[in-house]
Each structure stands twice: as C-alpha cells, then as structure tokens.
Amino acid sequence: xxxxxxxxxxxxxxxxxxPASGPTVLVGxxxxxxxxxxxxxxxxxxxxxxxxxARELSRNEGDSPEERIVVNMGPQHPSTxxxxxxxxxxxxxxxxxVRCGIGFLHTGIEKNLEFRNWTQGVTFVTRMDxxxxxxxxxxxxxxxxxxxxxxxxxxxxxxxxxxxxxxxxRIASHMVCIATGGMEMGALSAMIFGFRExxxxxxxxxxxxxxxxxxxxxxxxxxxxxxxxxxVDKIREFLTYMPTRMKDxxxxxxxxxxxxxxxxxxxYLDLTGCMALGxxxxxxxxxxxPHDLRKSQPYCGYEDxxxxxxTWDSCDAYGRYRIRMDEVRQSLKIVAQCLDKLEPGPVMIxxxxxxxxxxxxxxxxxxxxxxxxxxxIMGESMEALIHHFKLVTEGFRVPPGQVYVGIESPKxxxxxxxxxDGGTRPYRVHFRDPSFNNLQAVAVMSEGGMxxxxxxxxxxxxxxxxxxxx
Amino acid sequence: xxxxxxxxxxxxxxxxxxPLAVQAAEIVAVRHGMFGGSxxxxxxxxxxRLVRVIEFPGQSPRPYGGYFDEVENxxxxxxxxxxxxxxxxxxxxxxxxxxxxxxxxxxxxxxVAKTLRDDPALRFELCLGVSGxxxxxxxxxxxxxxxxxxxxxxxxxxxxxxxxxxxxxxxxSLTGVYPAVDWHxxxxxxxxxxxxxxxxxxxxxxxxxxxxxxxxxxxxxxxGIPVEFKGAQIPSPDQRRSYR
Amino acid sequence: MGIEEKVPSGFLLSxxxxxxxxxxxxxxxxxxxxxxxxxIEMMATxxxxxxxxxxxxxxxxxxxxxxxxxxxxxxVSQKMAxxxxxxxxxxxxxxxxxxxGVCASSGGMFNNYAIVQGVDHIVPVxxxxxxxxxxxxxxMDAIIKLHEEIQKMPLGVDRVQAARAxxxxxxxxxxxxxxxGLLR
Numbered sequence: 001x002x003x004x005x006x007x008x009x010x011x012x013x014x015x016x017x018x019p020a021s022g023p024t025v026l027v028g029x030x031x032x033x034x035x036x037x038x039x040x041x042x043x044x045x046x047x048x049x050x051x052x053x054a055r056e057l058s059r060n061e062g063d064s065p066e067e068r069i070v071v072n073m074g075p076q077h078p079s080t081x082x083x084x085x086x087x088x089x090x091x092x093x094x095x096x097x098v099r100c101g102i103g104f105l106h107t108g109i110e111k112n113l114e115f116r117n118w119t120q121g122v123t124f125v126t127r128m129d130x131x132x133x134x135x136x137x138x139x140x141x142x143x144x145x146x147x148x149x150x151x152x153x154x155x156x157x158x159x160x161x162x163x164x165x166x167x168x169x170r171i172a173s174h175m176v177c178i179a180t181g182g183m184e185m186g187a188l189s190a191m192i193f194g195f196r197e198x199x200x201x202x203x204x205x206x207x208x209x210x211x212x213x214x215x216x217x218x219x220x221x222x223x224x225x226x227x228x229x230x231x232v233d234k235i236r237e238f239l240t241y242m243p244t245r246m247k248d249x250x251x252x253x254x255x256x257x258x259x260x261x262x263x264x265x266x267x268y269l270d271l272t273g274c275m276a277l278g279x280x281x282x283x284x285x286x287x288x289x290p291h292d293l294r295k296s297q298p299y300c301g302y303e304d305x306x307x308x309x310x311t312w313d314s315c316d317a318y319g320r321y322r323i324r325m326d327e328v329r330q331s332l333k334i335v336a337q338c339l340d341k342l343e344p345g346p347v348m349i350x351x352x353x354x355x356x357x358x359x360x361x362x363x364x365x366x367x368x369x370x371x372x373x374x375x376x377i378m379g380e381s382m383e384a385l386i387h388h389f390k391l392v393t394e395g396f397r398v399p400p401g402q403v404y405v406g407i408e409s410p411k412x413x414x415x416x417x418x419x420x421d422g423g424t425r426p427y428r429v430h431f432r433d434p435s436f437n438n439l440q441a442v443a444v445m446s447e448g449g450m451x452x453x454x455x456x457x458x459x460x461x462x463x464x465x466x467x468x469x470x
Numbered sequence: 471x472x473x474x475x476x477x478x479x480x481x482x483x484x485x486x487x488x489p490l491a492v493q494a495a496e497i498v499a500v501r502h503g504m505f506g507g508s509x510x511x512x513x514x515x516x517x518x519r520l521v522r523v524i525e526f527p528g529q530s531p532r533p534y535g536g537y538f539d540e541v542e543n544x545x546x547x548x549x550x551x552x553x554x555x556x557x558x559x560x561x562x563x564x565x566x567x568x569x570x571x572x573x574x575x576x577x578x579x580x581x582v583a584k585t586l587r588d589d590p591a592l593r594f595e596l597c598l599g600v601s602g603x604x605x606x607x608x609x610x611x612x613x614x615x616x617x618x619x620x621x622x623x624x625x626x627x628x629x630x631x632x633x634x635x636x637x638x639x640x641x642x643s644l645t646g647v648y649p650a651v652d653w654h655x656x657x658x659x660x661x662x663x664x665x666x667x668x669x670x671x672x673x674x675x676x677x678x679x680x681x682x683x684x685x686x687x688x689x690x691x692x693x694g695i696p697v698e699f700k701g702a703q704i705p706s707p708d709q710r711r712s713y714r
Numbered sequence: 715m716g717i718e719e720k721v722p723s724g725f726l727l728s729x730x731x732x733x734x735x736x737x738x739x740x741x742x743x744x745x746x747x748x749x750x751x752x753x754i755e756m757m758a759t760x761x762x763x764x765x766x767x768x769x770x771x772x773x774x775x776x777x778x779x780x781x782x783x784x785x786x787x788x789x790v791s792q793k794m795a796x797x798x799x800x801x802x803x804x805x806x807x808x809x810x811x812x813x814x815g816v817c818a819s820s821g822g823m824f825n826n827y828a829i830v831q832g833v834d835h836i837v838p839v840x841x842x843x844x845x846x847x848x849x850x851x852x853x854m855d856a857i858i859k860l861h862e863e864i865q866k867m868p869l870g871v872d873r874v875q876a877a878r879a880x881x882x883x884x885x886x887x888x889x890x891x892x893x894x895g896l897l898r
Contacts, residue, residue: 075797078746078776082753083794103676104794105750108693108828111686115707123823130751146567176754179761195761202758213751213847275595278650289622296625394713400498400524401566404618404629406598417601417616421498421524424713428686430601432618432654437599440653466750469676469791677828678793685827693827700893706825 068096075104079184079455082465086442086454093451098443102436105469113429117395118144119356121426123216125416128431129467130213131176134169135409136416136431137218138162142299143405143418143429144220147398150349157345158222159300164235164338165208165217166300167331171242172201173410173462174324178249181321181459185262193249200238200245207231210367221349225360232339239336243329250325263318267445267457270315277441281412281434282327283461286312286319293408304341305334317460327410354396357388395424411435411462431470435463495525499607529562537626538570544591545572545582554581564631571616571629576641579632580668583647586619586628594619594628597648600655602662604687612636613664617644617651634664643668661686723871731872735865738782738808742861745781746774747801750788752815752847759850769857778804783860784837785853789817790830802837810840810864812856815847822846 074085085101109128113121125140126133145151179194202212208231209217209224217224253259269279271287284291290309294302310326312319348355357377361370377385398420406415412434421427438461445457501522533539542563546556559578564571574582586594598618605612611633618629634641643666644651655666656675663684666672674681683690694706704710718734721727748756760766760774775781778801790798802811813833816822819842821831833839840863843856868876 075794076745076747076778076801078774083749103674103678104791104797105789106676106791106793106828107750107789107824108685108826109824111692111828112707112824112826115692115712127751127823130754146569149567180757191757192762195758196763199758199761199763212849213754276649278597278599278648280596291622296622297627400526402526402571402603402616403567403569404598404601404616404627406618406620406627413598413620415598415618417618419603422522423501428603430603432599432601436653436657437650440650676793681792690827692825694825695821695831697825698890700890700895703891 075101079458081180081184081458081463084439084458084463084465084468086458088451088454090451095446095449095451095454098446098454100439100442102439102465102468105465107466107470109470110429110431113426115425117424118220118398118426119395121429122219123214125429125431126214126216127466128470129409129411129414129433129435129464131173131464132169132409132411132414132467133213133215134162134165134218135407135414137216138166138300139405139407139409139414139416139431140418140429141218141220142407143403143416144398146403146405147401147418147420148220148354148396149399150221150351150354153349153351155222155346155349156301156341157226157343158347158349160338160341161223161227161347162218162300163302163305164335164342165205167334167338168201168204168235170331170410171328172198172205174328175201177324177410177459177462178253178321181456181462182253184455184459185259187253187259189252190249193245193252197242197245197249200242204231204235204238207234219348219356221351221354221356222347224356226347227342232342235335235339239332239339242332246325246328253321254325260318262452262456263316263321263460264314265316265318266449266453267317267320267460268315269441269445273441273444277444278437279412279441281408281410281438282320282323283412283438283441285310285323287315288313293406293413297406299405299407305337307334317456320460324410352387353391357384357391397422397424398426406432409434411464411467412438431467433467433470435461435465436468436470439463439468495528496608497523498526498605499524527564527566530565534563534565534570536568537624538565541570541592541626541628544589545585548585548589548592549582552581552585554578569627569629571631573631573633576632576634579630580642580644580647583617583619583630583644586630587647592621593623594621594626596620596622597644597650600644600651600658602658602664602686604662604689606636606688610635613639613662615641615658615664639663640665640667642666643672645669660684663687719870721870727870727872731867731869732865734869735867738867739861739864740770742769742771742783742810742857742864743773743775743781744771744783744785745778745801745805746776747784747798748787749790749794750815750817752787752818755847755850756785756787756814756853759853764850764854766854766857769854769861771857778802779806781805782809783812783857784809785812785814786818786833786837786839787814789815789822789824790833790836791828792830795830795836798833799836808867810860811837812860813839813842814853814856816844817846819844 069090071088071090072085073088074080075083080086083104085104087099087101088095089097109124113124116124121140122137125136128136145154175194175198179191182190182194205215206212208227209215269283271289274284274287280291288311290311292309295309307330310323310330312323358369358373360367363371377388400420400422402417402419404415404417406413414434415432417430417432418426419428441461442458446454501524503520549556549559559575559582561573561575564573572582586592596619598620601616603614605614612635614631614633616629616631618627620627632641641664643655645655646668653675655669656672658664659666659672660674660676661684673679677685692706692708694708696706697704718730721730758764760772766772782805784802784805786798813819817824817829818833821829825831830836841856841860843852845852
C-alpha cells in the first residue's frame, strides 16, 4: 500500500478540498483510475493535515507491510531554493527516494539570443544565474572573443576590471548562499547577516555599472565603461570592513553546535561520486581536491594574482560552508590586488570594427552616449556616423566555428559553448550551468538520510534555478 | 542506430596510426542576400545576389601544437589496441582557436569516450555536459552534439563532436561512461529531439511533459508575440527583417 | 465574505470600509512566491537594510492559505503557469496580486515560446511594478501604493457598483493599436 500525499501546492490537481469540511482523502489514484497494481491501494490527500492519513493508515493496518509516502515538495516551497520541485518518497522521517523536477523557470534565453546581435547577447546571459551575473557575462564574452580570435587584444585594464567584478560577485553569491541556506535551515540570523553583506557589494556594483543586478557591463572586447571616480575608494573601504563583518557570520555559525549538527556529515559526496556526476566548485573542493580553473587554466590574467585554492576534506555540507567562507577571504585578497593592478588605459579593444563605438557618459538626463561622441557623429564626420550606425544596428560579424569556454563560477565550472555561422548574431549559445549539473547529486546525497537533511543537502549545492533552467 | 556498434577488424596491426587526410572545410550553409526574415519579402537592398558560403573548419594539418598531438597519438594508439581502427571511429580532428575537437562517428562515440576516460595517459575524468546544435541545411548531419571533456589529472581539455541526421535522430548515450550527462542528454532531447539510445529515462526535463516539438531547433519558431504600441505593432524578433 | 458585505449603502458602510481597509492594509501578508531575479530583490527587501517589517509585512507566509498578497517576482514560464494559478486559487479572499518586474508584467525581453507574456493572462493583477529587476525601494513604493488602494477598497453594494463601473470603462476603452499620439 502506498499513500500519495500531495502537499497543497505544486501539484496540478484540479480538485480543491473545501477548507470547511476538512481534508479530503481520495481512495484510488485520480490520475490513473484502474491502473493500480493488484492489491495496492493508493490514497491521495490534498491540502489537509496528517491526522487524516494516520487514521486511514490505521484503518487499513495489516493490509500490507510496506507503507510508502510520496510527498511533493515545491515548486513553490520556501526551502527548495527557488522553484525546484522535489518528489520525495519517505518511510517515516527517512528519505528513501528523491527525484528533482526542474524547468519551472525555463526562459528560452538560449533561443532568444539567436535573434539578437553578439553584443546584445550579454543582456540575456546576465539574467541566467541571477546571483552570478558577471560570470555569465565574462564566459560569454570570452567565448565570443575566442571565436573572433582577439583574446590577446583585450586591454589589461578591462581584464582587471572583469576580475575585480567577478571576485566581488563571488562574495555576493556566497553571501546569498549562506543567507538562503541558513534561512532554509531555520537560522534566520544568517540570512540577515548574509543579505546585509551582499548589500555592500551591490552598492559597489551599482556605482560601477548603474544596476544592482543584471548588469550587462562586460562586453565583447572589454567592458562597457571605465570605473567611475570614487569607485576605487569605495572598494578599498569595503575591503577594510568586510573581514570584520565576516567574523560575525563565522562567530554565529562555525562552531555553533546546532549549525554543525545540521550540516556535519550531511549531504555526503566523496571524490568518486563527484567525478562520476561531473561536480565542480565547492562541492568538489570539499572532497579535498584543489581543482580550480582560476589556477589550472587561468583566464583574464588570473595567473598574475596570488591566492589559494581552498579545500576541505569532510565531503559534507559543513565543509562546503567553510569553503565558501574562506573563498570570500581569498576573493577579498584578489580584489585588493586588482586595485593595485589598475593602471590607466583603455577598457575597450582597439579594433574599431568590434569595439562599441560610443562610450557612456553622464549627461543632464542621466547616463547615455557621451555628448562628445554625438557631436562627432552628428556634426563632424559622416563616416563616423555610418560606422556607428552599422555597428549598432548590424553589429560585427564573427567567423564561423564553435568554441567551448569554461570559467570558475562560485558554483563550479560555468561553460559557454558558442557557435557562429559567420553572421552578426549567435547561431547557438549554450551554457553549461554548474547548478544544473550539480543538482543531479541531490538524490545520491540525501537518499537514506532524514527529510530535514535533504534541505541541507540542496542548500549546500547552492543551485540557482535561473541558471538551472535558463 | 544505422551502423553496428561492433569494432571493425583491425587491419594495420602494430603500425602507428595514420594521420587523417586533410579535408576541405565543411560547408554548413549557403546564404543569399544581405537582409531577410521569415515572412517578410525578399531582399530589397540591391544586394540580393550576394552569396556567402558558411564553412566550418575541416581536418586540421598536423602537428596541432601543444598537448594536442600527444592526446591524438594516445587516443589513436589506445583505440588500435582495442582493435578499432582510428579512421573508423574518428571522422576528423579539428583544432580551432586552440581547442581540440574529435569528430566521432556516432557508432563509436561511447567507446571513444570510454577510452578517453580510462586510458592512463588520457584520463578525461570529467564530462561537462552535452550541447546540441541544429544545422537544418547540412543534409545528413543536421543534428550535432558537442561534449566537452576535462582531464584534471593532466589539466587538458578536448571536445567530442558527433552528428546524426534528422530522419534518424539517434546517438548512443554516454550515461554508461559518464553518469553526469544524464540531465544534459535529457535537455538535448527536450530541446533538439536527439534520442540517446541507452539513456535510462529519456524524458523532457525543462519543458512541460506534454509540450509538442523541440523548441531550440532552427525549424521551431521563437514563439514571440507581436508587441503593440499606440498605432503600431512590432513583430516578434524572429519575424523581423534582419541582417544575414 | 463576512457581515461587512451586508451593511447597507451609506454612512455606516463607508465607515466600515475605512475601518476594514485600515486593518487590511496594515496586516498584508505576502506569500513567498519567488521565481527569478526579482525574488532575490524581494528577499533583499525583507532583509536588514530595507526592512519590510516597517509596513507590517515581515511575515512572508510559506503557505498560500495564510497569505493575502501574491508578489509574482520574476518570469512565469509555461510550466509554472498552472502552479501559479493553483497557488492563487488557494489564497483566501480578499487577495491581491503584485506583478513585480517587466517579465511578470508583460513578458519583458523574453518574448518567446517559454514565457507567459504577462501574468495577467493567468491571474488578475492589482498593481504592476516595472523594472528589471525593480529596486527594493520600488517594491516598497508599489506596496505602499497598493496599501492606498486597499484602504479605499469598496465593500458590499459599493463594490458591486465599482465593479460595474470598471467593466463599463473597460468596454469603452480603445485598444492600444487604435490609439493615437505619443508612444507612452
């Protein structure tokens, strides 16, 4: 006998129980009438409490020794890290089987990209994983630059700004991970602290790019504009207070017996499992393997920075949390080095056939094309106007071919497979999102464990559904 | 699958693998004119007779440089040892933009992947997914997948490329070699309709279960709706006139 | 709903309306319905710096049965649409819907096969909040504007009249495509 409990939401059941008359127990499977295996009874319960099931079960006691309860968690559930659906089969409090349902946030970004020019693509990819927008932008731009064969021509300042923004973004992403993970475990203070720190990073982003999220700031050939005056000072100030702020979180969680009790030896996945399931990022590094693309296959000049690859050898959720905290420290170290490396210079490629023609500047009505540039194209040079028009409406052409570029995002390897047909628009862009891949490990991490540990396992992977579903 | 999955009898004994002949670039499509869009009229720009042939890079001449030659030698040697002539399994080896891609005939995809994973000199432990592409104009090989592999032991990357025709959209599943591709293959089936033979549960993953069609194929419309403004309507991006 | 619906039109009804509106707007409980990028901003709004608790809505309810405001934060995919509608159906009356961000309001930049072009195709929307994503300040502004609407919400006979007036206005409205003038 199995009992199918549809927990109020996420199940496309048409019948709604009347709250006044209490929960409804339907005997038999409403989806597949008559399809029950012989001798097996299925109870479907929607929107009620557990007393009713207990009563039904006790009435049928002795029918069958096997009692399985299938609980549908999500897609709208506060502990599933977004619109993730988990179909959990439980035996008491023990999870016997978990399957993930994804796709509830499928946005068709990859298809939309094919109808915009290469530069506009940045606007789309930044909205995939919304906690790590700069990583998608950089992965995409590196892929486009590789297809163009102009990797060597990217100005040094642009690369430093990219690294700077990426590492700040890593801090923000890890803070969100700890915040939401803490919230899902019931540690609301961790959430308040995490978001407090994230706001500081977002302030810097807002100053540099004008937006808190979804920046579209990194462009093929460089970055959209230079750092505004005052940005370096603001980042330096951030570097001074952030380590002390982190101590708050560490004091709250690191040795907290409840936090440790919830996370230690939970969500266990060893190196063999990680390799088989293609896991990367903190989950892989928690097994003790120091694999970090920033070190092993440097891009954007990461070889010039001094930082350590953080590892932990517990293979569990606690190790992943500690890795994230230590990675934030390493990121702060890299950010400090970036500020020292910033030398005056261009932030966009020299090649005028690729570089966006206009630099942005602050005008009377806000940020826009610089007035000097407008004067130039409208009043001085017809050729400049034609060039501007062609590049903005048509865009540049990219030689045919396909490349795959992988970078180390806070969640693992973020890959961008870009295909060009020699046109002004991408022929196909596919993102290998780390969360999409890592989410496959939920079943192996939590089957056989407690229901509460399932939440911790999911939180320790830190999936962001925008990236998973794209 | 059209071809059998059995290894070919090995003809060339202990000989070193022969380099594959340098092939001409692969023509993917031929475009006419400068402008166009589905639904709108022809090219009115006067450039209608412009013809552009879209060529993908073909077999690269050896040596490729870097670790690529070593990887090729090791792979071809290992395949030889298994009694599979490399020329049978590998269609061509393309080095483009410093990236090594083995174009594998689909019948031998799983065996090549297994060799790349297990051979101590290769050790590509990590499979980073499956990415489909649809080339509707390339008859007989419309659907293509790209499988990036990463070796942490040797710090190397290669890509496997396999194709299949639209009429027979079957490719062998790599789940037996790399369990990580489970969801990636489901996604590729969902988006492109490539059937991975041997996949444990090839079902839709991103779209609803009852969705008709495979949305990221080129013959599937974008599905946008026209945007209304005061007194004007702007068609969805795939219906607009655009540069070719 | 309750006895307030039975009050005859006039001085008593308007007093009850004012009182009920005041109570309702001060205890608006949103459902946690985060979808995409906007959800992160919605969480930021609830966290320390922006502190939504100042407006009596610090309790984001996990169960739709305890919530009366659905903040649709992010793009709604075709696969999510039935789920969204079911959650809306499970919320008790009176309930309000805030469409947060352009994706929820109109599909935004994702004009394609996967995204519902505006959540108003599925549920009635009370207030649209543009932005991609809207800042927390904008979300709070939208909620306060919604509070004003809730304060003025008619009851009983007045509500029937208001609904009739709204329907007449909608019937008389010119379709966008036939409108003239500047594009706004």
